[in-house]
Amino acid sequence: MKAVDQLATSLGRADEQPNIALAEAVVANKNAGAVRELVDLFSGKDKALKGDALKTLYEVGARAPEMIAPFIASFKNLLTSTDNRMVWGAMCAIDAIAGVKPEAVYMLLPQIMVATDKGSVITRDHAVRAMVKLAAHERFAKTTVPLLLAQLRIAPLNQLPMYAELIGDVVKGRNVTECLIVLKERLVEVAQASKRKRIEKVMRRLTIMAS
Numbered sequence: 001m002k003a004v005d006q007l008a009t010s011l012g013r014a015d016e017q018p019n020i021a022l023a024e025a026v027v028a029n030k031n032a033g034a035v036r037e038l039v040d041l042f043s044g045k046d047k048a049l050k051g052d053a054l055k056t057l058y059e060v061g062a063r064a065p066e067m068i069a070p071f072i073a074s075f076k077n078l079l080t081s082t083d084n085r086m087v088w089g090a091m092c093a094i095d096a097i098a099g100v101k102p103e104a105v106y107m108l109l110p111q112i113m114v115a116t117d118k119g120s121v122i123t124r125d126h127a128v129r130a131m132v133k134l135a136a137h138e139r140f141a142k143t144t145v146p147l148l149l150a151q152l153r154i155a156p157l158n159q160l161p162m163y164a165e166l167i168g169d170v171v172k173g174r175n176v177t178e179c180l181i182v183l184k185e186r187l188v189e190v191a192q193a194s195k196r197k198r199i200e201k202v203m204r205r206l207t208i209m210a211s
Contacts, residue, residue: 003056006025007053020059023062027067038053068097072094072097078090079108091116102134106134109144121159149182161195161199168202
């Protein structure tokens with residue numbers, strides 16, 4: 001059976017379970033042909049099928065990112081889509097690919113940042129996660145850490161603790177002090193105790209690193 005025939009829309013389903021099941025089967029069988037078939041659906045006109053294909057592909061990426069990495073250019077193209085679902089879905093895929101092909105994702109930073117500035121919270125979350133993966137590599141840190149600190153300055157309060165934890169894991173040298181300054185400034189905005197505790201924990205660790 002073709003991959004397209006196993007997507008939720010093709011089966012008359014409104015839930016995502018068929019897409020997830022297909023992703024699991026693709027990974028289990030190392031079915032590269034199915035991945036290509038799903039990517040090819042991006043050029044079609046059926047919005048529902050394209051959304052299902054993308055969902056399946058980023059679920060494949062979450063399990064076996066190397067299987068979708070060869071199609072990074074297709075995901076890059078989706079970052080400029082007028083359909084928000086396609087944008088954040090593409091960013092999910094790019095986030096997964098960053099773990100196995102950081103060089104390729106690094107080359108997409110301009111497009112990633114434009115999509116992040118315009119996109120939804122999900123888009124931003126996965127862009128930050130992708131950049132954190134890049135920042136873990138010394139050769140990419142000089143460019144990506146400042147971008148991450150910029151995101152920390154403007155992060156929605158609900159996202160701030162998670163961003164602090166993620167970014168706190170990759171800052172080094174003088175960026176540690178700058179990260180501490182940003183977190184101290186943002187902490188006064190945080191009223192919820194659980195969020196404050198998470199941020200304060202990161203700050204304590206960074207303070208030790210800076211001393």
